[in-house]
Amino acid sequence: MPKHPKRSPPPPIPNPALRRRFRRRLLGWYQRHGRDLPWRRTRNPYHILVSEIMLQQTQVDRVLPKYNEWITKYPTFQVLATTRLSHATRTWYPLGYNVRPKRLHAIAREVVANHGGKLPADAVTLRSFKGLGAYTVGAIQSFAFGRRAPIVDTNVARVLFRVFIAHGDAKSHATKRHLWVISGALLPRLQVFDFNQALMDLGATVCVARQPACHICPMKPICLSFPFTQDTGKRLNPKQRGSR
């Protein structure tokens, strides 16, 4: 018995033709079915930061009214930075996970004190703010600054895993790392904003955790998990593997 059992190699990165098909299908679907959300009508880095922090572990329909209220009360980093934390925390109620308004307030103060009131665009500085993990940084970079930054949150991970991997442990570190690589490889040169928003929408509205709506999914012809069944939670159609 070898001391260290051999690890299986990560699944391959989708080839260029498959990547193009995925992008085309996703962007076409998003044009017709993408959700109209207020933070998609702006490129203001502060507004996008607020929306991303509010959306951490919170459903869109709960965030919507609070996002509008927050942006009306505290429209800029400067206004938030000079607001008392207790007021900001009260405004946040009842969103929960109350460390978030504190973090947002601290970021506003730091941005005003050290960055001239403008949110920096580079990943290293963004990661240095408390509460901004890899996903949130990618979201801010792509949504606010149009950078080619990948995102992987729970919804995106589910879509990419089902379409391109469909076997093994979806939650292992190796798989998670690989999903970031896939997400980066899929990014288009242009339309990064729409592409990343579309990925999240597909996972939130079609390729949901339980009972994904495969019959209306644009990825049906290229998805390794199609048709997905709740019984096994696995792909049923091995032929699909060779048919792309």
Ligand code: SF4
């Ligand atoms: S075909 Fe089904 S499993 Fe595949 S991405 Fe679409 S909804 Fe998800």
